Amino acid sequence: MERSEFLKYFGTGLLVCTGCSLVSCGNNDDPTPSGVDFTLDLTLPENSSLQSAGGSVSKDGVIVDRISSNEFTALSRACTHEGTNVNYRSTQQDFLCPNHGSVFDKNGSVKTGPATKVLFKYNTELTGNSLRVFS
């Protein structure tokens, strides 16, 4: 086999394998933040919307919402369908994905598809005016 034939034959194969590997890596991405542990000071202006029910704040890929006077929820903001950020709807107390219309309840469960997996839920702990969000 001539050198040019060898490179042509195996070079094409290498490109195909490299392409498959890149596609494979892209499909395994999980946009759910891990190792989450932060505290929100509710007295700061950037967190003031959490002072009353219906408010929400996004931080580090997590959407934190005040459901009622003493109830918070913290969910991964990435829609489980294709990763678009969901938005909190205080009137309905749910989360809408603006991309394809999936709706998740306040616990992250799917109410309407096309998403089929729940949003990851983080723990919340309120101490005075500090709200800790952690996994």
Ligand code: FES
């Ligand atoms: S990315 Fe959210 S419904 Fe498709």
